[in-house]
Amino acid sequence: MSEQETTKENLDGYDYIIVGAGSAGCVLANRLSADPNCSVLLLEAGEWDRNYWLKLPVGYVKTVFDKRFSRQFQTEPEYGTAGRSLIWPRGRVIGGSSSINALLFIRGQSQDFDDWQAAGAKGWSYEDVLPYFTRIETYSGRADAGRGKAGELSVSDLRNSNPSCQAWIEAAKQYGLPENDGFNGGSNYGVGAFQLTINNRWRESASVAFLHPIRSRPNLTVQTGVHVSKVLIHNGKATGVEWMKGGHVLVSSADQEVILSAGAIQSPQILQLSGVGPKNILKRHGINIKVDAPSVGQNLQDHYMARTIVRLNKPQSLNDEVRNPLRLMSMGLEWLFKGTGPLTVGAGQVGGGACSEFAIEGRADLQFTVMPFSADKAGDPLHRYSGFTAAVYQSRPESRGYLEIKSDDPLADPRITPNYLSTELDQKTLVAGVKMLRDIYQQPAFKSLYDKEIVPGSSAASDEDILKFARNSGGTVFHPSGTCRAGGDTKSVVDPDLKVRGVRGLRVIDASIMPQIPSGNINAATLMIGERGAEKIIKSAQS
Numbered sequence: 433m434s435e436q437e438t439t440k441e442n443l444d445g446y447d448y449i450i451v452g453a454g455s456a457g458c459v460l461a462n463r464l465s466a467d468p469n470c471s472v473l474l475l476e477a478g479e480w481d482r483n484y485w486l487k488l489p490v491g492y493v494k495t496v497f498d499k500r501f502s503r504q505f506q507t508e509p510e511y512g513t514a515g516r517s518l519i520w521p522r523g524r525v526i527g528g529s530s531s532i533n534a535l536l537f538i539r540g541q542s543q544d545f546d547d548w549q550a551a552g553a554k555g556w557s558y559e560d561v562l563p564y565f566t567r568i569e570t571y572s573g574r575a576d577a578g579r580g581k582a583g584e585l586s587v588s589d590l591r592n593s594n595p596s597c598q599a600w601i602e603a604a605k606q607y608g609l610p611e612n613d614g615f616n617g618g619s620n621y622g623v624g625a626f627q628l629t630i631n632n633r634w635r636e637s638a639s640v641a642f643l644h645p646i647r648s649r650p651n652l653t654v655q656t657g658v659h660v661s662k663v664l665i666h667n668g669k670a671t672g673v674e675w676m677k678g679g680h681v682l683v684s685s686a687d688q689e690v691i692l693s694a695g696a697i698q699s700p701q702i703l704q705l706s707g708v709g710p711k712n713i714l715k716r717h718g719i720n721i722k723v724d725a726p727s728v729g730q731n732l733q734d735h736y737m738a739r740t741i742v743r744l745n746k747p748q749s750l751n752d753e754v755r756n757p758l759r760l761m762s763m764g765l766e767w768l769f770k771g772t773g774p775l776t777v778g779a780g781q782v783g784g785g786a787c788s789e790f791a792i793e794g795r796a797d798l799q800f801t802v803m804p805f806s807a808d809k810a811g812d813p814l815h816r817y818s819g820f821t822a823a824v825y826q827s828r829p830e831s832r833g834y835l836e837i838k839s840d841d842p843l844a845d846p847r848i849t850p851n852y853l854s855t856e857l858d859q860k861t862l863v864a865g866v867k868m869l870r871d872i873y874q875q876p877a878f879k880s881l882y883d884k885e886i887v888p889g890s891s892a893a894s895d896e897d898i899l900k901f902a903r904n905s906g907g908t909v910f911h912p913s914g915t916c917r918a919g920g921d922t923k924s925v926v927d928p929d930l931k932v933r934g935v936r937g938l939r940v941i942d943a944s945i946m947p948q949i950p951s952g953n954i955n956a957a958t959l960m961i962g963e964r965g966a967e968k969i970i971k972s973a974q975s
């Protein structure tokens with residue numbers, strides 16, 4: 433049966449209902465439906481990921497702000513961003529944000545997960561989570577005991593070589609940073625080429641890896657284009673969900689569990705709409721309170737990035753290449769016949785981690801992302817000069833934001849307040865990162881290419897100026913997380929088994945359960961959460 437042919441009658445009486453077919457949701461759908469005796473309903477707001485741009489790695493620049501595939505949330509204007517409201521795109525398509533992301537694959541640093549455990553998420557230390565990272569992937573690079581060889585997700589080394597990126601790596605080494613051969617060995621310290629979620633020449637989203645291969649399982653129903661409005665809770669137990677499609681409101685029931693995998697914005701939103709959230713907010717919007725859970729929507733974290741742009745003195749930027757029709761054609765041919773070249777990249781190609789003077793015990797607290805091109809923002813036309821971009825963000829910011837529903841309308845956006853750069857450490861660390869980038873540009877290996885700094889430019893000389901620049905023009909790295917924090921304390925939203933406190937038969941399994949944002953990009957950790965969460969569900973059904 434195709435996904436469109438499912439009828440109302442067979443959307444009832446499932447063992448498990450998963451809300452959201454994103455990074456975590458696709459892993460869960462795969463693992464839970466592996467048992468043919470177990471029926472699974474996967475509900476997704478977006479449509480199937482058929483569009484060509486969702487498959488081509490460089491298609492990222494087209495899809496990220498395309499409303500057919502991406503829902504555009506907006507943050508509240510705030511002091512941290514000089515009164516600007518930022519767009520936070522989130523995948524609304526099968527594969528979720530993994531279908532529109534920039535494909536960088538970075539697990540995070542070992543201490544990130546040890547910190548989760550120390551924060552009360554028992555069983556989530558690095559040692560605990562490592563086998564799950566390994567299990568989900570097949571890494572096509574050099575043999576390494578810590579890397580997977582039999583998982584569904586293809587992870588590959590960078591398949592594009594660019595002389596200006598290479599010069600930047602050499603310059604960073606001259607500056608004093610070591611080489612890091614892929615950022616998936618427990619430390620992000622050092623510089624090198626990134627690994628990407630690519631299979632051969634194609635994007636490897638969570639859907640490509642985990643959902644498409646098992647779509648035909650008879651015990652799995654995937655329903656697209658449906659908006660889940662709330663979890664139904666009776667006598668303290670989640671019994672199903674209410675969802676909307678084409679003007680109809682429908683209900684589906686789950687005998688075992690409902691799992692929210694709607695991402696760090698919409699999982700807490702759905703909880704609040706279901707009556708699980710801060711009492712005062714629920715009351716304000718006339719929502720029947722099931723559990724007064726003050727932490728739902730709190731602990732919001734994101735990486736906030738400042739971008740420097742320099743003009744090269746040689747035409748070695750992609751900005752130059754895309755204006756040359758012959759070069760464009762050769763890029764296409766290179767992609768087609770060799771599966772390499774600029775079309776196999778989303779945005780960042782090389783980069784790495786460094787320690788500012790505020791880092792503790794040599795644990796990288798800065799992350800660089802370097803691109804051999806420049807534009808005002810993702811998806812905008814490339815600049816007409818030979819631009820080169822190096823961005824930096826603080827790996828583990830202290831600033832904490834929150835989100836809350838603005839009304840009881842399930843289709844309305846929640847209010848999102850990130851509180852970017854609200855602590856002194858965050859401000860100083862980001863300024864240190866921009867200064868470090870400037871120092872790297874001045875090393876001999878890059879100096880020979882360097883013409884002029886365009887952004888922030890010579891007017892941003894003092895620390896104060898640099899901070900002002902960061903507030904005026906910095907942006908999200910698209911990593912919202914932490915809004916349904918896992919922990920051992922009664923105030924955490926979910927317990928270490930990812931069960932929602934106060935409601936039986938309900939879990940949250942996605943980026944929102946992270947107690948603290950990992951040091952690098954967060955898709956890898958979200959997939960790991962999906963894998964580990966699925967195992968927890970299966971084990972508890974067996975016990």
Ligand SMILES: Cc1cc2nc3c(=O)[nH]c(=O)nc-3n(C[C@H](O)[C@H](O)[C@H](O)COP(=O)(O)OP(=O)(O)OC[C@H]3O[C@@H](n4cnc5c(N)ncnc54)[C@H](O)[C@@H]3O)c2cc1C
Nearest residue numbers: 452454455456477528529533534535536660695943953955
């Ligand atoms: C533009 C962009 C670039 C990024 N680049 C990178 C990168 O290069 N590397 C990296 O590691 N990370 C990157 N990330 C982050 C990473 O992709 C995400 O953090 C991760 O995919 C989140 O997974 P998730 O399962 O928590 O949520 P998602 O993957 O966002 O999935 C949530 C799903 O739930 C669905 N949903 C939500 N609400 C409802 C509802 N009410 N009813 C039904 N369905 C619903 C959504 O449509 C979506 O499909 C990027 C993210 C974005 C947006």
